[in-house]
Amino acid sequence: MEPSILVVAPWLQGGGGQKALQGILAAMPRERIRLVVLFTGNKNSEPLHEHVAEAVYLDAPRTPLGVLEARRRLAPYLTAATSVYSLMRASHVVLGIGSTRVLKSRRFAATFHQLPSEDDSARIGRVENVFVRRAVRHAGLVTAPSPRAVEEIADRRFAARERIRFEANASDATSEGSVAPRDGELGTVRLLFAGRLTEQKGLDRIADLLAASRLPIHLKIAGDGELRSSVEALAGAAPAPHRIDYIGHTDDLPAELDWADALFMPSRWELNPMTVWESWARGRPVIASSLDVFHDLSTQGPVLVFDDAHDFAEQVVAVSADSPLRTRTFEEALVAFDRHSNERRELAAYLAG
Numbered sequence: 001m002e003p004s005i006l007v008v009a010p011w012l013q014g015g016g017g018q019k020a021l022q023g024i025l026a027a028m029p030r031e032r033i034r035l036v037v038l039f040t041g042n043k044n045s046e047p048l049h050e051h052v053a054e055a056v057y058l059d060a061p062r063t064p065l066g067v068l069e070a071r072r073r074l075a076p077y078l079t080a081a082t083s084v085y086s087l088m089r090a091s092h093v094v095l096g097i098g099s100t101r102v103l104k105s106r107r108f109a110a111t112f113h114q115l116p117s118e119d120d121s122a123r124i125g126r127v128e129n130v131f132v133r134r135a136v137r138h139a140g141l142v143t144a145p146s147p148r149a150v151e152e153i154a155d156r157r158f159a160a161r162e163r164i165r166f167e168a169n170a171s172d173a174t175s176e177g178s179v180a181p182r183d184g185e186l187g188t189v190r191l192l193f194a195g196r197l198t199e200q201k202g203l204d205r206i207a208d209l210l211a212a213s214r215l216p217i218h219l220k221i222a223g224d225g226e227l228r229s230s231v232e233a234l235a236g237a238a239p240a241p242h243r244i245d246y247i248g249h250t251d252d253l254p255a256e257l258d259w260a261d262a263l264f265m266p267s268r269w270e271l272n273p274m275t276v277w278e279s280w281a282r283g284r285p286v287i288a289s290s291l292d293v294f295h296d297l298s299t300q301g302p303v304l305v306f307d308d309a310h311d312f313a314e315q316v317v318a319v320s321a322d323s324p325l326r327t328r329t330f331e332e333a334l335v336a337f338d339r340h341s342n343e344r345r346e347l348a349a350y351l352a353g
Contacts, residue, residue, distance in 0.1 A: 006081035010090030014044030016274035023170025096131030197225030212309035301336030
């Protein structure tokens, strides 16, 4: 039987969007799912393969001509599908190129993994929005893992409000076997950064942030991406008295989180990062830059927000000195993750029909 549910992803590199997709796929019949990945540059995508009947990599270049090539090569897979799921903005753009008639007669869903306002800030984003709207207007269900994003999607008229839903990212993270925080005053604070090594993640801020802290910090950086060489150089030149270890992509993030005292996110922008929930699943708080998303998340679980390097240093001191704080945030994180795990979700059921 030919797979009838088509999942369209622009690329897969082991990040939060891929992990969210894995949670959705796990809730649908494997034999019905065909995954098509549009562009080159994929890595660490193997965990998805066990959830699909077929994985197709088109390997189109990430250029304007590559977008047209990807749309042309995607066409027969669209025709063969009864349900279509577009994972994120770049796949919405490709689906909005050319005729969108095929989407009208399909059970079509789309997810936004970034705030639309972030994409509006650049000229190319405003041009791409034309094609995003052409595709998404045909979606019977549009989801985002953030109430703020739901409002922006509606306000910017990507879809009718009644078809847009907040849906928490599905996750295969588990709190089983989570390790209690270290006890007593800490001589060195252990921080973990985990994510794509991109400009978005604020990796260039790390040196200045560490330099502001007199308390020794042992930072592990897990992930891969275009800034890998910069991160490797940073790891070799950590300002005293600090230590930075670059450990690359890891298939055992829970073990690294259990080692850490907190997850570290110096991001420039985010929507609802999966790593926050993975951190909470292990009972670890998050130390994060002052973004709206992190202020929103701080109402749900333990997030310690910093505005500048001085604030960052104070948060590190608080974590190191206050053993009751670590115990309290451990308990609050586990409660937040449990609540998240039981959020109502409808995307998988919609696609499966």
